[in-house]
Amino acid sequence: MTARFDVLRYPWVRRLVVSRWPQYLVRVTLLALFLLAVLVGWLGTPVGNRNFAIVGVWIAWWAVLILVAVPFLGRAWCSVCPLPLPGEWLQQGSLLGPRGRGGWSLGRRWPRRWRHIWLQNAGFTVLALFSAVILTRPGVTAWVLLGLVLLAVGVSLVYERRAFCRYLCPVGGFIGLYAQAAPLELRVKDPAVCAAHTEKACYTGNEQGFGCPWGTFPLGMVRNDVCGLCFECLRTCTYDNLALNIRPLGADLAQRRGAKLDEAFKAFILLGSALTYAAVFLGPWGALKDAAYDVGAPSWWGYAALLVGLSWVILPGLFSLGVWAGRPRLSWRRAFTVLAYALVPLGLAMWAAFSLAFVAASVAYVLPVLSDPFGWGWDLLGTAGWAWRPVLDGWLPLLQAGLLALGAFWSVRTARGIGAIWGWPRAVYPVAGYVALMTGGMLWLLLG
Amino acid sequence: MRNFGEWRWGIGLVVAVLVLGLPVPQPQAKPQERVFRVTARQFAFEPPVLQVNPGDRVVIELRSSDVVHGLYVEGYDVEAVAEPGQPDRIVFVADRPGTYRLRCSVTCGDLHPFMGGKLRVGRNPWLWKGAALALWGVTLALFAARPRTREGGR
Structure with missing residues (x-):
């Protein structure tokens, strides 16, 4: 195993990520900005470079995502992304943390035959085909953003967990692939502890947090693509057996496990x-x-x-x-x-x-x-x-x-x-x- | 080999810096005046690429065939703005080799942020240095750098 440094050994970092509030406040702020972008896209000037929908999303957000967030923090964007938030609220029947009652989702499992990222690959390609229009016309950007939120809500009301993020989000596949090169990972500290733990609260959830929204069992996680850094497992783990590691760049890429043809095509x-x-x-x-x-x-x-x-x-x-x-x-x-x-x-x-x-x-x-x-x-x-x-x-x-x-x-x-x-x-x-x-x-x- | 192993990153970095510092030979033609009549339309300049030699005096006469357009030369910080029927003109000495983007500087429609062209002054040193640097990187990775694996294999 190559060198790792667990940043959770600093109590203030642990408090920052285990507490729901910092993440929640960022997500709600981003959701407000997102709704503003949709509104401005419809009501504002049709001149793209003078409209917040275009400049805020495709210049400011994109710059932060591709030049900072993905290369250095992997899937950190997914942990604060506002797109799935309304769907999650409905699915969980709660605005902040487990409340002991169910939400309004049918809670079905995502169909086995669709458990891959080919749909994300197709979705990204379709967006790329129309990108010259999407990137320059505020109204189109607004409809695309709203469409993605509605799709996420619809998927959350039928299926369990964040199926939209893992299997459908066109940007999610992009981030997931390149997150494997990032110098940050969430991993199990001692696999034996997880193997012996019968409750698997990190997957099923408990009163401290939800079962992994990405449908990932941390013990089996070998690459960053299936971890949205939502930190629910840090909240639910009763053995303090998870680490948020700084690691060498590209640490996921050269290994025997976890390589998939759909991701290779990505x-x-x-x-x-x-x-x-x-x-x-x-x-x-x-x-x-x-x-x-x-x-x-x-x-x-x-x-x-x-x-x-x-x-x-x-x-x-x-x-x-x-x-x-x-x-x-x-x-x-x-x-x-x-x-x-x-x-x-x-x-x-x-x-x-x-x-x-x-x-x-x-x-x-x-x-x-x-x-x-x-x-x-x-x-x-x-x-x-x-x-x-x-x-x-x-x-x-x-x-x-x-x-x-x-x-x-x-x-x-x-x-x-x-x-x-x-x-x-x-x-x-x-x-x-x-x-x-x-x-x-x-x-x-x-x-x- | 052990000594080389210890020094390989230092050697790699020194060579990379040397590559970046290497001069790229430029055409030795006598400087002259180059006049370009550039027509702007949504969302292109015609001709799209202007080629000159280092030291040439460049004259760009900008005409617009539809709406108001600007022509901004990155790196030289000069700009012309033309309305249909009202051409504009910029004059400057292209004294720095390289490839510089021409950009429309007046909002002219949906694709305005992407309306551009290129001014090539001699050979672009960054293209050649970038290629040499990439080749050096590939060579270093092939023969000197130890492969890193998740399994910790060396």
Whole structure:
């Protein structure tokens, strides 16, 4: 076992995460901001970069999520996400903590045949297909946000726990995959204690807290993707047998257990969408932007074919050729699945590099919009008239190049770890070639 | 090998810094005046990419074919704003090699935040340095870094 440091050894950290109030207050505040975004999306100016729905969600939230929360804190966003909150309140029949009575959910178990993230993969792809419209039209953003909340409420009223988050949320799959690279994990301290504990309060719940909302039994947890860092298990565990560890980066990626084909495909979907977004949103090609925006037009179908073809066919197809060339000692499917996790660091770096450019150009809209969220001519903070100027001017290329090089290094190193575990040292060479190709492509799109 | 093992991160970092500091050869053409007639429309500049040599005097005449558009050159902090029928002009010396984004600086419609182009001044050092750095990273990971596994395997 590599080095771990349990931050719960500090009493104030333990109090902060075990108490319901800090998390609750953050979630309720975020829910209020979320509802404000929906309202402003409908009622505010249709000019996206002057509307809180667009600037608050797709610039401010996105920047925090991809540049800070996911790389450093894993699924921490999921622990404060407001999307499932109304559904949880109804499902649990309580606004804060267990109250000894049931809620208004049928409490069915999520169907076994849907216990994977293929639906999340499809959902993310669908959002990506319409992203040029969603990212720029406040009304559409408002409907998408409201639709996600209503879907979460509906799922909570029929199924138990946070089935929406684990199996349907299009952003959840993205966060879950990249959370495996993060230097933070919640894990069992002593497996023997859990194994001997017959009540399994962490899964079933008790008067101190709910059974794991993510349907995860902590003893069996080996990767971050199935833990939403909601901390319910910390509240319910009667043996103080859980640790919130600081750990080495990417600690989940090279291991024998927990690799899944649906998640492996997610890695390619995210690589493909990062490349496509860099071309569409940051590239100089107006025809490509028009194609992504003109939903339903013949050119949009071309864009859709490019995005879907690249993410679902070309990138995994190229990788599977590499896997075949590496002469695996495992079955092709197993080899493809375990080795795809090596691409997680590079994917994260590509998204961070893309988002840096996107955010650097757009962050100047944040203060004016906070001063005038509806775009109605208010000036609450005196910053409504601040002129637009991009930030990080001279530093951006250095940061992007550094991020991509770090991602390439880390991915190949992870591939070596995977090869070492599976007795397949040759595995690293096709991954190295693939990583070099992807990194070169992204460098050209961002800096060329 | 043990000594190399102890020093590998230091060596890796020093090489990475050297790569970042390496000069990238630039075209040695005599500086001249380059005039570009750029047409802006929702949501593109035409031509989308302007190529010049370091030291060239760049003249950009901006025309708009539909609504008001701006053209802001990142890194040089110069801006032109054109209305339909009212062109604008900027002049500057492209004295720093690299690729600089051209951005529309006047809200012009839904895709305005993504309306852009590129100004290429000689060879972009960051593209070449980034590629060299990534190759170094891949090489280091292939041959020097120890693989890390969840099982603690080395």
